[in-house]
Amino acid sequence: MQDVASRERIAGLVLARPGRLLGMEPFMADVVQGIEEVFTGRGCSLLIEFAADITGEIEIWRRWVPNGHVDGIVLVDLRTDDPRLDEVQRLGVPAVLLGGPELKAPITNVLVDNAEGARAAIRALADLGHSDIARVSGPRDMLHCQARDDAFMETCAEQHVQGRVIEGDYSEDSGREATEQLLTGSQVPTAVVYDNDLMAIGGLAAARELGVAIPDQLSIIAWDDTAVARLATPPLSVVTVDVHGLGTIVGEAILTVIQGAEPTIYQVPQPTIRLAGSTAPRRG
Template sequence: MASAPAARTARPQEGTPVGLALVRDAEVLGAEPFFHEFIAGMERVLVPLGVPVLLQVVATVRQAGERMRAWARYGQVQGMILIDLLPGDERVALVKELGMPAVVIGDPETAGGLPAVWTQDDVAMRDVVAGLVGAGHTHLGHVGGPAQMAHTIIRRRTFEAVAAEHGVRTTVFDGDYSEAAGVRAIAALAASAERPTALVFDNDVMALGALHEAGRRGLAVPADLALVAWDDSALCQLAVPPLSAVGHDVQELGELVGNALAQALAEGAPAAGGRVVKAAPARLVARGAL
């Protein structure tokens, strides 16, 4: 076990990075704008403090834990960012074991008492479903991200609960944030006798894959099928037709995380009862008819 870091001053240590071990397929990450904007927002806060962000892309949670242990063992980072956590995620216990300041991006219930920045995905999904029902849809689909992730579980649970409140049908598809997942969802939908008339995607890349496949199959968007992406990136705005999206300021989210992390670094080792910062929930941005 790594020894706990020495008592800290009121500022982060200049020149020593904070680490983000991101469990992602490297090809999918390269196509996804979210993390480019998110890291840019964090750096807007941390770089003036002399704290760079060290990003390591790994394939599994186990590899993420191994990387985090190595960073702590060799003093390569002074704090860590945890994102895309699973329920009961081992990485929360690990940063406590390592005595490493950390901030969780996600539901405070997954944070285990660590400081957390929460985007209120349940509030956003409720807004999306209500908007689609208000537009006249009676059968909705959801194409989720990796099913084991806590925020995917929250979005799916809220999607189904709010749809049930409104008395509308639902069909769900599992995805992995890739363009191919959006293509697969449209292929599955096209084979169904009673298909949803609106699909909500957990990121923009899957929605774009669906848009292209819908066009290939002769489905007009949004006349035949409404598509809603999560995270209103430039990809959504420049698509033809432009995609409706669940929009929020991702760089602002990064700034909130950067500020929370700067405070955690100044305070030192993690402690129970961490602060929770609620980011403004994302809102449905409709482009044309839903």
């Protein structure tokens, strides 16, 4: 690989997404914007490709690294028994993992407390009188989804709330399908927490089609404070972190490891809840 000091440095990011999740979802778009803001004027750029799954992601890495296309890699959405951890070490390329959990592997880690976001959502809804709450999760092989699932069910039990989880894939369609299932079942929840804004938008559409009023009959909270969440009708209550700021931390982290720094851990502020028009006290 050419000496990185003699040319522009390049960080690579592969997004492994299902076919029906076209393009870049709003959360990741905000993260990327934050990364690119850090890179501006500092001789570094971000290379992004898409793959159908993590096998495809690894194949892209194997093309990038031996050919000198990238000087570092950003990993997202760590899975159970994720083969990417061994592969990135085998390739010998500097790497940053966004989202956690904390690793024994020598990789810089930008930790996000996913469990606390789930706890905060349930506490906020329980305080509003909701006692039957569903969660529409992302793919359960992702470790951050597992952390949210576990914290969701534990906090439901602590708050004496009936809780259940339906798996989605982060697409708007999966949010719509999961919500239709919840609203036409024998036990209809009074609130739903979605793992991202796109699935919540699908949930809003399903509720409208079924004649369920938001928030009078169903309250909704979505993960991530994005423009999509703020511009929804009604505006979505959110589990909020500074997503753009998260991207700037990732940008600084990958620049630092490309320049030869030892792996380290970055802690980001805990998520909080911002209530908006999609959430109200339980009626009746």
